Amino acid sequence: MKKIILLLVGIGLLFSCNLNMGSDPDTYEKSADGGDVIDYEGEYRTVVLQETTGLTAESTPEEIYSAGTAIIGAQNTYSIDTVRAVEIVEEEVAAGEQRDLLLHVVIDGYTLQDVQSAMNGVAEDPEAGIEAALSFDENIDEDSTVQLNGDVEWTAGISGSGLRFDSEGEYVSLPDSENLDLTGEEASIEVWIYPETNIAAAGIIHKGAATDFSDESYSLQYNSPGQVAMIFTNESGTATYVISNEAALQEDQWHHIVIAWNMNEVRMYIDGAEVTQIKYYQNGWKSTLPANFTPIRNSDGDLMIGSQPVSGYRFEGIIDNPVLYNRMLTAGEAADNYQALIN
Numbered sequence: 001m002k003k004i005i006l007l008l009v010g011i012g013l014l015f016s017c018n019l020n021m022g023s024d025p026d027t028y029e030k031s032a033d034g035g036d037v038i039d040y041e042g043e044y045r046t047v048v049l050q051e052t053t054g055l056t057a058e059s060t061p062e063e064i065y066s067a068g069t070a071i072i073g074a075q076n077t078y079s080i081d082t083v084r085a086v087e088i089v090e091e092e093v094a095a096g097e098q099r100d101l102l103l104h105v106v107i108d109g110y111t112l113q114d115v116q117s118a119m120n121g122v123a124e125d126p127e128a129g130i131e132a133a134l135s136f137d138e139n140i141d142e143d144s145t146v147q148l149n150g151d152v153e154w155t156a157g158i159s160g161s162g163l164r165f166d167s168e169g170e171y172v173s174l175p176d177s178e179n180l181d182l183t184g185e186e187a188s189i190e191v192w193i194y195p196e197t198n199i200a201a202a203g204i205i206h207k208g209a210a211t212d213f214s215d216e217s218y219s220l221q222y223n224s225p226g227q228v229a230m231i232f233t234n235e236s237g238t239a240t241y242v243i244s245n246e247a248a249l250q251e252d253q254w255h256h257i258v259i260a261w262n263m264n265e266v267r268m269y270i271d272g273a274e275v276t277q278i279k280y281y282q283n284g285w286k287s288t289l290p291a292n293f294t295p296i297r298n299s300d301g302d303l304m305i306g307s308q309p310v311s312g313y314r315f316e317g318i319i320d321n322p323v324l325y326n327r328m329l330t331a332g333e334a335a336d337n338y339q340a341l342i343n
C-alpha cells in the first residue's frame with residue numbers, strides 16, 4: 001500500500017499542523033533534513049482500526065455512530081479527503097453492515113437516528129422529544145423489533161419510501177415499550193397517510209393488540225370513512241373519542257396528521273391547519289373534551305400501524321414517517337412539518 005509522507009519544512013506550517021493534531025511533535029520521526037515526518041495516513045489508519053476492531057454484528061447503533069464520528073474527526077485531523085477516507089475504511093474494515101453504516105456516516109452525514117433507523121427500523125431522538133420515528137426508508141431487518149405482517153409492500157412514500165397496505169392482515173407491529181406508551185403529561189402523534197380507499201374505523205396507529213380492545217390505550221384511526229379520530233383510553237378504562245367534524249380526507253392524495261395533547265386539551269392538525277370543528281364522545285356525545293380523558297393507561301399491547309386488531313378495521317393506502325413525541329407539537333411545527341414535505 002502506498003503511503004503518503006508529508007515533509008514539513010516551515011516551522012509555522014509544522015506548528016499549525018501540530019495544533020490541529022493535538023499531538024506531541026516529539027512522537028514523530030525526524031526526516032533526513034531534521035524536520036518532522038508525519039505519516040498522516042498511517043495515523044489515520046490506526047484510528048480507523050482502533051475505532052472499529054470492537055464492532056461486531058451485535059454492536060449498537062450508538063457504537064457504530066460513535067466510531068463513524070471518530071473516523072470523521074480523524075479525517076479532519078489528518079487531512080484525509082473523503083475519497084481517500086472511504087478507500088482506507090474499505091481496506092481496513094471487513095465488509096458488512098457495520099462498514100456500510102460507517103461509510104454512510106462518513107460520506108452521507110448519517111445521524112445517530114439514521115443509523116438507528118437503518119439497523120432497527122425505528123429511531124429515537126431525546127433532544128427533539130421523539131420517542132419513536134419510523135422513516136420506512138430502509139429494508140427492515142428480520143430480527144428488528146419492527147415487524148411487517150402480511151403482504152405489506154414497499155412503495156414511494158412522502159419522503160423516501162413508505163409502506164402500502166391493501167388487504168386484511170397487513171400491518172406493521174412493534175412490541176410494547178415505554179417509548180410507545182405515551183402515558184406522560186403531554187405527547188403527540190404525527191403521520192403521513194395516502195388513503196386509496198377510505199374505510200370506516202381504519203386503524204392508522206393503534207396501541208394494543210387484543211381483538212376485544214381490552215389492551216387499547218390510544219388509537220389514531222378513522223371514525224366514518226376519511227374522518228380522522230383519536231381515541232384515548234384513560235387509567236379507569238374509559239374511552240374518549242376526539243373526532244374531526246370537517247370534510248372527510250380526500251382519497252389518492254397525501255395528508256399530514258398531527259394529534260397533540262396534554263392533560264387539558266387535544267389539538268388536531270390536518271395538512272398543516274388546525275381542525276376547528278371537533279366532536280367528542282365518551283359514553284355519549286359531549287360538547288366539550290371530558291376532563292378525565294387522560295392520563296392514558298399503560299398497555300402491554302403491541303403498537304400496530306395500518307390496522308386495528310380486528311378484521312375490517314384496516315387502513316387501505318400508504319403510510320409514511322409515523323413519529324411519536326413526548327411533547328405537544330405546536331401549530332407552527334405542524335404547519336412547518338406539512339410544508340416541508342408536501343411539495
Ligand SMILES: [Ca+2]
Pocket residue numbers: 135136137157158159160161162320321
Ligand atoms: Ca419514508
Ligand SMILES: [Ca+2]
Pocket residue numbers: 151152153164165166167170
Ligand atoms: Ca399487500
Ligand SMILES: [Ca+2]
Pocket residue numbers: 176177178181298299300301
Ligand atoms: Ca406499556
